[in-house]
Amino acid sequence: MTTAVATAARAMRRPARSRSLRPWYRNGTLVAGLVIVGLLLLAAVLAPLLTPFDPIEQDLQNALQSPSGSHWLGTDKYGRDVLTRLLYGARVDLRIGFLAVLIPFVVGSVLGALAGYFGGWFDVVVMRIVDVFFAFPFYVLVIVLVFVLGAGESSIYLAIAAVSWVSYAKIMRGELLVAKKQDYVVAARLGGMSHGRVLIRHITPNVLSQALIYAMSDIVMDIMAIVTLGYLGLGIAPPTAEWGSMILDGQEFITTQFLQATIPGLAVVVTSLGLSLLGDGLSDLLSPERRK
Amino acid sequence: MSQGSSDVISSTGIAPADEPASTAELSRGGVPLLSVQDLSIGVRLPGGRTVSIVEGVSFDVDPGQRMGIVGESGSGKSLTLRAVAGLLPKPVEVLSGRVEYGGTDLLTMPAKRRRALMGPEIAMIFQEPMSALNPVMRVGDQIAEGPRRHLGLSAKEAGELAVSMMARTGIPDPVRRARAYPHELSGGLRQRIMIAMAVSCGPRLLLCDEPTTALDVTVQLQVLRLLERLCADTGTSLVFVTHDLAVVNQTCSELAVMYAGNIVESGRVKEVFRQPRHPYTRGLLESAPDFDRPDRELVPIPGFPPNVADRPSGCPFAPRCGYVRDHCRQSMPPLAEVAPGRQAACFESSRLTEVLA
Numbered sequence: 001m002t003t004a005v006a007t008a009a010r011a012m013r014r015p016a017r018s019r020s021l022r023p024w025y026r027n028g029t030l031v032a033g034l035v036i037v038g039l040l041l042l043a044a045v046l047a048p049l050l051t052p053f054d055p056i057e058q059d060l061q062n063a064l065q066s067p068s069g070s071h072w073l074g075t076d077k078y079g080r081d082v083l084t085r086l087l088y089g090a091r092v093d094l095r096i097g098f099l100a101v102l103i104p105f106v107v108g109s110v111l112g113a114l115a116g117y118f119g120g121w122f123d124v125v126v127m128r129i130v131d132v133f134f135a136f137p138f139y140v141l142v143i144v145l146v147f148v149l150g151a152g153e154s155s156i157y158l159a160i161a162a163v164s165w166v167s168y169a170k171i172m173r174g175e176l177l178v179a180k181k182q183d184y185v186v187a188a189r190l191g192g193m194s195h196g197r198v199l200i201r202h203i204t205p206n207v208l209s210q211a212l213i214y215a216m217s218d219i220v221m222d223i224m225a226i227v228t229l230g231y232l233g234l235g236i237a238p239p240t241a242e243w244g245s246m247i248l249d250g251q252e253f254i255t256t257q258f259l260q261a262t263i264p265g266l267a268v269v270v271t272s273l274g275l276s277l278l279g280d281g282l283s284d285l286l287s288p289e290r291r292k
Numbered sequence: 293m294s295q296g297s298s299d300v301i302s303s304t305g306i307a308p309a310d311e312p313a314s315t316a317e318l319s320r321g322g323v324p325l326l327s328v329q330d331l332s333i334g335v336r337l338p339g340g341r342t343v344s345i346v347e348g349v350s351f352d353v354d355p356g357q358r359m360g361i362v363g364e365s366g367s368g369k370s371l372t373l374r375a376v377a378g379l380l381p382k383p384v385e386v387l388s389g390r391v392e393y394g395g396t397d398l399l400t401m402p403a404k405r406r407r408a409l410m411g412p413e414i415a416m417i418f419q420e421p422m423s424a425l426n427p428v429m430r431v432g433d434q435i436a437e438g439p440r441r442h443l444g445l446s447a448k449e450a451g452e453l454a455v456s457m458m459a460r461t462g463i464p465d466p467v468r469r470a471r472a473y474p475h476e477l478s479g480g481l482r483q484r485i486m487i488a489m490a491v492s493c494g495p496r497l498l499l500c501d502e503p504t505t506a507l508d509v510t511v512q513l514q515v516l517r518l519l520e521r522l523c524a525d526t527g528t529s530l531v532f533v534t535h536d537l538a539v540v541n542q543t544c545s546e547l548a549v550m551y552a553g554n555i556v557e558s559g560r561v562k563e564v565f566r567q568p569r570h571p572y573t574r575g576l577l578e579s580a581p582d583f584d585r586p587d588r589e590l591v592p593i594p595g596f597p598p599n600v601a602d603r604p605s606g607c608p609f610a611p612r613c614g615y616v617r618d619h620c621r622q623s624m625p626p627l628a629e630v631a632p633g634r635q636a637a638c639f640e641s642s643r644l645t646e647v648l649a
Contacts, residue, residue, distance in 0.1 A: 182423060183418050183420055183423040183424035184423060184424050184425055184426040184427070186379065186418075186424075187416070187418060187424045187425075187486075187489075188426070188437075189407075190377060190378075190379065190410050190411075190415075190416050191410060191411045191415070191437070191438045191489070192407045192408060192409075192410040192411035192412075192438070192441060192442060193437070193441065194407075201429075201437075202426050202429070205428045205429070206426070206427065206428055
């Protein structure tokens, strides 16, 4: 009898325990994401050490070679090693992807948090602006902005920042609308704490994780955008190695040298997969249910 | 019980305020610490009409007094307390009346001055200790935050104060527990943390909104005794809102019974319990189980409280009252003195003289 009750009690408790007490390294999704993203970052950073070739210098005599012992993934139409360009391309695409997230993350989160917390006219103004940006598809707006601003890295940062801050604003506003009614916030205010202190010290640590989790998938979106821009010839100017322009250059040989266009495409897929897994894992790790 | 624990208090290094000088100063000339005067709370509808939920409530809390406000759900007891704390949920607002603290009206005070009072003068304890504590902040830091801000302590001093406050609220191993997060503590410990937070700046008035409702009964009693002891030791006044008469009996010295937005009876707890002078109070007492007299039959109060938007004319309790006469339905009985220190809002109060054991 007692054992039956004890077993039942244990069974009832188990899901909660496995979720909250599991250490982070037992979270398969998170670890897989960390490994993939970590390896990619490592490859990007160590690119000059991993390959003896130069990503830009042309060697027209060895153009369009199939994979071999010296060129593992073959060479492109200018005789440049595809693997080398892939590694150097990771430097550009990952760097822009990670950096492009920072400005919208900060600006959007702050505006959304203030709008949600204080409400009133500020909320109305910010959210109407958000609505306007939200009405356009992400890529269309980014492409138009880059087209207007002119191709290049700084245009990409500006365009992505201008478009993607709205998501952070929406997320943080929603979080703040809930958080500001929580008893602990009311209690802090009642304890004589200023709005600024309540916002920064009490609310932000509780709600920032949601924006952080979104940032992981946002990096994926940004990398896709950069690659798309590169493919459309609006991104990083050639001859700099970049996955999008590699796909563009490779597609004319798709029937004879299909690796030229496929390999950078696969790199995008793997990167997206890694970041998505990382985001999912982080959301498991940081979600509020875990803290209860 | 208060004697048994006094040694714990002195050992924490915080002197129990036997003669709170500032409280005496505030209460000079017989001014009560908190004076709620003719307070009406309700909603203003578009078109100028108002629906009042609390109607003209008045009561005083003297320094050191422990006042319990009892009533069923919707009686307006929590709104009254929240009006004092400045926490009325929109669109509910104070329609008229004054809430004086130490002689100044809290309601007309600039928000900044009012916030300066919250913490060092007035503090509040919430019903749900889990949600009222920040889940991602160590409890020691949460307690220390108020003293750092209001008493100008350094981080180290405030941390030490937090630990001694935790010791004072009976938390075992406070040094280690100060580094815990709320979810690592039991409900009783969390409520003790809340109390430690509330009293950390030495407030003169402690507002409690059903602080023990979320706790199980054995822990409830410990927390009530702790509150009573802390208030008695420091001369802190208490306003304690609850629906539980037994809780008031354990904690408070004075009692106000609310029904449908009015105070219907007030007086010293012991006297009100011994001899209720309003039929509603009597009904409440007769419908609550009493462990000392398990054989007594429980008598429910028939009917339901009135809808605030559609109050009957005359006494709001008349439709449910066993003592009702015709004039009860005509006009509202005022809250009048029925015995020294005893008030009841009932025309038929003189017929209620029976002493409950």
